[in-house]
Amino acid sequence: MRIIQLIDSLEAGGAERMAVSYANVLATQIEFSGIVATRKEGLLLDQINGNVSYLFLNKKGKVDFGALFRLRSFVLKNKITHIHAHSTSFFLGFLLKLTFPSLKLFWHNHHGNSRSLPKKKILILRFSALFFNGVIAVNQELKIWVKQQLKANNVIYLPNFPVKEIGVEATTILKGKNKKRIVSLANLRGDKNHFLLLEVAIKLKQSYPDWTFHLVGKDFEDDYSKQISRLIQEYDLENNVFLYGSQQDIENILNQVSIAVLTSKSEGLPVALLEYGLYKKAVVVTRVGEIPMIVQHELNGFIVDSNKPDLFYESLVNLITSEELQSEFGSALYDTIQISYTAESVIEKYLKWLQIS
Incomplete structure (x- = not known):
């Protein structure tokens, strides 16, 4: 398998950490592992292993055809078989799938408050889900929500996992008293x-x-x-x-x-x-x-x-x-x-x- 992780940014959030962790761990287990940041880079850029291929799209706006075709070129060049889209990056994954139907597209729902999503976003997500090959939920409640709201059949619960940092310099000195x-x-x-x-x-x-x-x-x-x-x-x-x-x-x-x-x-x-x-x-x-x-x-x-x-x-x-x-x-x-x-x-x-x- 040749898999890329798709994530909007590399800021230090939970979904972003998991996208980097998946890419890093998979690099030792499959033919090709990559990660694509669509909108912003961030602190987690330094946490991407050297054996993981990386692309920054610098996507502007909700629909950026330049970014879409840069992503498509990266996918073709590296013979990618699976797209693993995290959180809101699903929409770019959906657009890519329209141009490249043989790709397998998977969405990773990290959003604990999915029930409160605006109706418009749910409608967009529901339509995009018609093109998903599967959905990953990070808890059982989200798994049920995906099945009910998106009518998705191939849904799996996979918990997040922690990974120790690689080569991060200890720079933060906390204020206050030790042991308190x-x-x-x-x-x-x-x-x-x-x-x-x-x-x-x-x-x-x-x-x-x-x-x-x-x-x-x-x-x-x-x-x-x-x-x-x-x-x-x-x-x-x-x-x-x-x-x-x-x-x-x-x-x-x-x-x-x-x-x-x-x-x-x-x-x-x-x-x-x-x-x-x-x-x-x-x-x-x-x-x-x-x-x-x-x-x-x-x-x-x-x-x-x-x-x-x-x-x-x-x-x-x-x-x-x-x-x-x-x-x-x-x-x-x-x-x-x-x-x-x-x-x-x-x-x-x-x-x-x-x-x-």
């Missing part, structure tokens, strides 16, 4: 619900003022991120909550923290959670998407409803007050990841599915 840091790896987007984190930070400042929150993720410099910055100032949290933007050195960052959190109100299967487990971090997370399939309450972490800041705070305090519990939960979450969420196990299922699709 809490991290959130999440881009500054509404579905990540950083306002819940700020509610908890306000309470924690009163009871455990030495503990600090460290928010790592892309700042889109929109109203959402501006509101976060405004609330940090309004509630005098400048010495308790720190923003770092997108960073590459995730392993280095996680090695500086004791606890990791996710406050999302919707998710697919967050790569951040898998990375927390890979580096044995104790977690407090919200009960959304596929997270409850990974985190078992009081066994390998704490999981609470996304609208319960008091319970989130109480769970966090339980970890803050017990380094033993931090270690116990971190090791248990690591074991969970190693059993069901490794690259080897996922890619094996993926390749078998492609062969029969």
Whole structure:
């Protein structure tokens, strides 16, 4: 098989990380593995292995025929057999399929909040899905949604998987005190619900003022991120909550923290959670998407409803007050990841599915 991953950007988001991870892992297992960034490059460019072929299209607008035919030339030159389109890149994949019907096109749905997509986008997706050879869903709820909304038959659930960084320089130095840091790896987007984190930070400042929150993720410099910055100032949290933007050195960052959190109100299967487990971090997370399939309450972490800041705070305090519990939960979450969420196990299922699709 000769497969390329299609992704809109190489910013440090979950879908983007998975596109790079698939390309890198597949490079050692199939004839040809490539990755195509359609609109933007980004921090993850440096994470693409040398044996992965790379193309940047610099696509402008929803329909860019120049970009489409550059992609088609790349596909023909490299004798590509399979297109693996991630998230919103499905539309370019669909247009490519119209010009090259023998290509097999697969869509990877990472969007945990698919139910809230505008009707127009669902209609476009539904029509494009007529040309998909198969769909990958990152959780069981999305698998059901795809079958119901897109009337797709060949749908498989494949979990995300974490992969350790390659040759990333440790440059990020977190503020705050050692053994008293809490991290959130999440881009500054509404579905990540950083306002819940700020509610908890306000309470924690009163009871455990030495503990600090460290928010790592892309700042889109929109109203959402501006509101976060405004609330940090309004509630005098400048010495308790720190923003770092997108960073590459995730392993280095996680090695500086004791606890990791996710406050999302919707998710697919967050790569951040898998990375927390890979580096044995104790977690407090919200009960959304596929997270409850990974985190078992009081066994390998704490999981609470996304609208319960008091319970989130109480769970966090339980970890803050017990380094033993931090270690116990971190090791248990690591074991969970190693059993069901490794690259080897996922890619094996993926390749078998492609062969029969």
